[in-house]
Amino acid sequence: MFRLIGTATLSGVIAGGILLAASSMPAVGASTALAPSSQIVRSTMLEELVDLPGGTYNMVIAELTVDPGGETPVHIHPGPSAGFVAEGRLTFSLAGQSSTSSYSAGSAIQHPWDKPHVMSNRSDTQARMYSFEITPVN
Numbered sequence: 001m002f003r004l005i006g007t008a009t010l011s012g013v014i015a016g017g018i019l020l021a022a023s024s025m026p027a028v029g030a031s032t033a034l035a036p037s038s039q040i041v042r043s044t045m046l047e048e049l050v051d052l053p054g055g056t057y058n059m060v061i062a063e064l065t066v067d068p069g070g071e072t073p074v075h076i077h078p079g080p081s082a083g084f085v086a087e088g089r090l091t092f093s094l095a096g097q098s099s100t101s102s103y104s105a106g107s108a109i110q111h112p113w114d115k116p117h118v119m120s121n122r123s124d125t126q127a128r129m130y131s132f133e134i135t136p137v138n
Contacts, residue, residue, distance in 0.1 A: 039070030045130075049137065056137040066090065066127045071120035077113035079135040084108050088127025093118045 046061040057079070066088070074095045083090075085107045092109070093100045095116035102122075103109050109129075111117070121127040 039067045040072065041065040058133075058135045058137055060131075060133040060135070062131045062133070064129045064131055066119070066121040066129070068121055068124045068126065070127075072118055074116045074118055076116055077111060077133065077135075079113065079133065081111045081113045081131060081133040082109060083111060083132065084130045086128045086130060088121060088125050089123050090127050090129055091120050091122050093120070 041064070043063045043065075044060060045063055046059070048059050050057050050059050085103045085105050087105050089102060089104045090109075091100050091102045092112065094112055095118065111131075
């Protein structure tokens with residue numbers, strides 16, 4: 001499992017604590033460039049452990065800025081997540097399926113967190129989304 005606290009510049013994606021398409025783990029709180037032309041920047045705005053009757057969970061709110069043409073690799077999240085598109089338009093596609101769902105600024109998104117999916121910015125302007133994630137702590 002890969003965890004990053006702070007801001008990162010990635011050619012891949014960090015999704016609910018799992019990073020796909022990265023080569024090494026940066027120091028906590030570091031900004032790391034993994035590719036000369038970055039497509040996605042993730043900034044952790046809040047991270048807190050919460051104790052609930054079902055156990056302890058890591059609660060995260062992160063801002064994702066996606067450049068035009070930016071796309072995550074196929075990934076899943078280890079716990080429920082939702083998003084809010086603050087700027088631009090983002091498209092979500094389930095792996096292996098041809099249908100997509102597209103969301104513009106002001107839209108709330110329930111991620112297909114437990115199914116392999118891809119998030120992309122197919123427009124010619126930058127998109128920004130706030131991601132709300134809850135991950136069980138083992």
